[in-house]
Amino acid sequence: MEFANRLKNVETSAIRELFKLLGKPGIISFAGGFPDPTLFDAEGIALASQAVLNNNPGPVLQYGATEGYPLLREALVGFMANKGCVVQADGLITTTGSQQALDLIGKTMISPGDNVIVEAPTFLATIQCYRLYGANVIGCPIDAHGIQVDRLEQLMREHRPKLVYLVPNFGNPSGATLSLERRLRVLELAAQMEILVVEDDPYGELYFDQPPPASLLALSPQVQGSADNLAYCGSFSKILSPGLRVGWLIAPKDLLANATMCKQFSDAHTSNLTQAICAHYLGLNRMTATLDVVRKTYAQRAAVMAQALVDDLGQAIAFDAPQGGMFFWARLTGHDGNSADVATFAKNAIEQGVAFVPGAPFFAHDPDPSSLRLSFATANEARIREGVARLAKALA
Amino acid sequence: MEFANRLKNVETSAIRELFKLLGKPGIISFAGGFPDPTLFDAEGIALASQAVLNNNPGPVLQYGATEGYPLLREALVGFMANKGCVVQADGLITTTGSQQALDLIGKTMISPGDNVIVEAPTFLATIQCYRLYGANVIGCPIDAHGIQVDRLEQLMREHRPKLVYLVPNFGNPSGATLSLERRLRVLELAAQMEILVVEDDPYGELYFDQPPPASLLALSPQVQGSADNLAYCGSFSKILSPGLRVGWLIAPKDLLANATMCKQFSDAHTSNLTQAICAHYLGLNRMTATLDVVRKTYAQRAAVMAQALVDDLGQAIAFDAPQGGMFFWARLTGHDGNSADVATFAKNAIEQGVAFVPGAPFFAHDPDPSSLRLSFATANEARIREGVARLAKALA
Numbered sequence: 001m002e003f004a005n006r007l008k009n010v011e012t013s014a015i016r017e018l019f020k021l022l023g024k025p026g027i028i029s030f031a032g033g034f035p036d037p038t039l040f041d042a043e044g045i046a047l048a049s050q051a052v053l054n055n056n057p058g059p060v061l062q063y064g065a066t067e068g069y070p071l072l073r074e075a076l077v078g079f080m081a082n083k084g085c086v087v088q089a090d091g092l093i094t095t096t097g098s099q100q101a102l103d104l105i106g107k108t109m110i111s112p113g114d115n116v117i118v119e120a121p122t123f124l125a126t127i128q129c130y131r132l133y134g135a136n137v138i139g140c141p142i143d144a145h146g147i148q149v150d151r152l153e154q155l156m157r158e159h160r161p162k163l164v165y166l167v168p169n170f171g172n173p174s175g176a177t178l179s180l181e182r183r184l185r186v187l188e189l190a191a192q193m194e195i196l197v198v199e200d201d202p203y204g205e206l207y208f209d210q211p212p213p214a215s216l217l218a219l220s221p222q223v224q225g226s227a228d229n230l231a232y233c234g235s236f237s238k239i240l241s242p243g244l245r246v247g248w249l250i251a252p253k254d255l256l257a258n259a260t261m262c263k264q265f266s267d268a269h270t271s272n273l274t275q276a277i278c279a280h281y282l283g284l285n286r287m288t289a290t291l292d293v294v295r296k297t298y299a300q301r302a303a304v305m306a307q308a309l310v311d312d313l314g315q316a317i318a319f320d321a322p323q324g325g326m327f328f329w330a331r332l333t334g335h336d337g338n339s340a341d342v343a344t345f346a347k348n349a350i351e352q353g354v355a356f357v358p359g360a361p362f363f364a365h366d367p368d369p370s371s372l373r374l375s376f377a378t379a380n381e382a383r384i385r386e387g388v389a390r391l392a393k394a395l396a
Numbered sequence: 397m398e399f400a401n402r403l404k405n406v407e408t409s410a411i412r413e414l415f416k417l418l419g420k421p422g423i424i425s426f427a428g429g430f431p432d433p434t435l436f437d438a439e440g441i442a443l444a445s446q447a448v449l450n451n452n453p454g455p456v457l458q459y460g461a462t463e464g465y466p467l468l469r470e471a472l473v474g475f476m477a478n479k480g481c482v483v484q485a486d487g488l489i490t491t492t493g494s495q496q497a498l499d500l501i502g503k504t505m506i507s508p509g510d511n512v513i514v515e516a517p518t519f520l521a522t523i524q525c526y527r528l529y530g531a532n533v534i535g536c537p538i539d540a541h542g543i544q545v546d547r548l549e550q551l552m553r554e555h556r557p558k559l560v561y562l563v564p565n566f567g568n569p570s571g572a573t574l575s576l577e578r579r580l581r582v583l584e585l586a587a588q589m590e591i592l593v594v595e596d597d598p599y600g601e602l603y604f605d606q607p608p609p610a611s612l613l614a615l616s617p618q619v620q621g622s623a624d625n626l627a628y629c630g631s632f633s634k635i636l637s638p639g640l641r642v643g644w645l646i647a648p649k650d651l652l653a654n655a656t657m658c659k660q661f662s663d664a665h666t667s668n669l670t671q672a673i674c675a676h677y678l679g680l681n682r683m684t685a686t687l688d689v690v691r692k693t694y695a696q697r698a699a700v701m702a703q704a705l706v707d708d709l710g711q712a713i714a715f716d717a718p719q720g721g722m723f724f725w726a727r728l729t730g731h732d733g734n735s736a737d738v739a740t741f742a743k744n745a746i747e748q749g750v751a752f753v754p755g756a757p758f759f760a761h762d763p764d765p766s767s768l769r770l771s772f773a774t775a776n777e778a779r780i781r782e783g784v785a786r787l788a789k790a791l792a
Contacts, residue, residue, distance in 0.1 A: 001592065001625075002558075003654055004529070005507040010657070037454035045457065046449035049669075053442040058433035061441065061637035096492050096641075096663040103662050107528070111401040129661035132503070133400070162398075196397065229397075241457035243668035245492075258399055261406070265525035266499045266662065267492040271670050272639035273445075 006112075009131040028387035030374040031355040033172060033326060039297060040241050041281075041290045048280040052273065060272045066264045068094030068248070069275035075282045076248055080234070083204070084218035087250050093260055096270045098202055098235035098247030102126055104259040104266070105163065105198055105231060105249070106133040115161040119147050121329070121362030121371070123172045123200065126165055135162070137364040144320045146171070146178030149185040156193055163196040169204040169212045170325025173362045173373035177323060180213040184223060187216060191225035196255070202235045205291055207324035208299035217250060228252050236278050238326070239291060244274040298326065301376040301384055308388035309374075316395055326377035329359070332370045332395075340370040348394035354387045402508075405527040424783035426770040427751040429568060429722060435693060436637050437677075437686045444676040448669065456668045462660045464490030464644070465671035471678045472630070472644055479600070480614035481628075483646050489656055492666045494598055494631035494643030498522055500655040500662070501559065501594055501627060501645070502529040511557040515543050517725070517758030517767070519568045519596065522561055531558070533760040540716045542567070542574030545581040552589055559592040559627075565600040565608045566721025569758045569769035573719060576609040580619060583612060587621030592651070598631045601687055603720035604695035613646060624648050632674050634722070635687060640670040694722065697772040697780055704784035712791055722773035725755070728766045728791075736766040744790035750783040 052060055060069075067073070073089040080087050095101040102125070110116065112134025118126060120139025127137050140155050141148050147166060156164065166186070168178035178186070190197040199216045220227040231251040236244060249259060263269070281287070305328060306321045319330040334340035342358045349356060359371025379387060448456055456465075463469070469485040476483050491497040498521070506512065508530025514522060516535025523533050536551050537544050543562060552560065562582065564574035574582070586593040595612045616623040627647040632640060645655060659665070677683070701724060702717050715726035730736035738754045745752060755767025775783060 037458045040457045042453040049445050057438040061436045061639040062433045063430050063638045100663040242459045243457040245667040267496040271641040271667050274667050
């Protein structure tokens, strides 16, 4: 069978290897980007589901609008207003997880050969998603304060990309958060060059002590012309449940109309039932309490992991402690006289009963072979300590 | 903003016009392809939802496998076995409605410029979906027994399409059902020419008196080599609820693997909750009773619509009465001395308070301007009689 040419742009082996790492039983996993399922408000979701299915279930079980379930679009107006973003119900569409928002942007915007700029490193599934649409994906260096805006400006001028993709809050895999100053500069660049910036914000609510700076979307009214070149992707996956598969896309009118048309032929619409559950859940006023627990738990786990890494691996590993999200981005230094070869380290770690994700696949090109991603979200504190101890054994 | 070139392949105005027809309040709609929501087994779905969310909800609310929720894949093995199809759990993936199965086939198979053969007329969203991937869509004539296989063979030899898309059971919009003899011939052609046939089967369970002939998938073991060139798309939308958005794709191993990879970057996976509800529902053994009611209701409505059309519109309209599904495919004859201009008829019908869909958009090219589609599924018998009376007024 001869497949579409677009498949030739995607290297799947690296991803498949990652997934194999996750399957071994009994392993302590720092690998997945999975929330801790014990923190899900299953009771609240069950209440919402019952309410939705017991009270006039017809519209929930029937076909719905491609743009989204009306009650959820309305509820998201309020949710975004609480985050300082002024958006109307018809200024957003709901999506089957924010992965679909990324996909619809790609389908709507990217022709084969178009350039796309991403952070180096960035979310793996975005690189692959946009390569499937034929994008030439270019990585821009980052540091602890997010993407380096001077380098970004150079790359934007040189490559005239179709879009720039950023995870400004607690990035995956970097854990980095874009500074306020840089956020404003990104908006200026978008407005000046009329280049679309895609703000992917799955982790913004998962801060430890204080919220991250205002989102690009919230800041956009301050920078003339930037709102016309900005798309925002939101998600319930990290704050309520990824299994529901509900996200949303906020974008300029013409982009949103074309993305809606593409969605019509991608999956017609997102499940009305899961959308209605999310809408009803927001009305239950349980989200704040749920997020309080999630934030405290993840903050504590991040502190435990940081301390364990320092105690057990010492100078062999370098990392910036994140202020939120789910990930440590680390680098083997080789300072302990060991190899900084992460591929071998990962193999030895599996043998010791702990899994993590090597960092190389998160780079569109020129990977840092000494880098790795450790998630502190899924395992509890005791398991984190034990897992880091196993990492130390794997490195010895 | 400059959008992707693929958007230039899709003419959206026809679709948007259709949707406008549906919005007018108080109208009797023969337009939508919507099941009657009063026939949904809302009680059974609510029971399934409660069971799933009250008993170990963690895996349902967590991220899941792109291939599908394991319990649903297993349940679908049994569901398909009851339809005479031997498939293993790893021989299918679940999809966000069968629309996504169609989309994943397009993403996996179609390069810009590839030919695709469809029935003339066929499902509108398939034409548009495949054009978005750059397909040149070619229509093949049909009659009351489905696609004309001699013409199909000619077109396959002439155009070497990447795939042939068929709705063999109670087609949308045609209502036609492919004969057993022609099914076997289609499988022979697929095997001989090694060209993929996509069998889309949303309506197969909606028969009035007796089941349609065995599906291409069920017949494929009889025709050597055909199974390697056959994909099957199934859906819960017409038998349980479209709002859940759960379908499935059965395909040869390499196609399925690539479609799974594409799905990973399209929406990661389909909602675990709605998949788990479908799996649990199948275990409740309520489907047979639900389908019995649906079949009897739709059969009666089809009979009422047929009689009303004969009584009220007489020789002005021609149609073949379908043996299942949701649609009458009809043609204005002009025999009553009126114009056979369906566009004007549709406009007058809206003024009289009844909506239907003109047939032209269902053709990839060379539309029949006298054709129209009437759905008998959504409105009850009294409304069908009243709606047809309004049609007669609109024609007068």
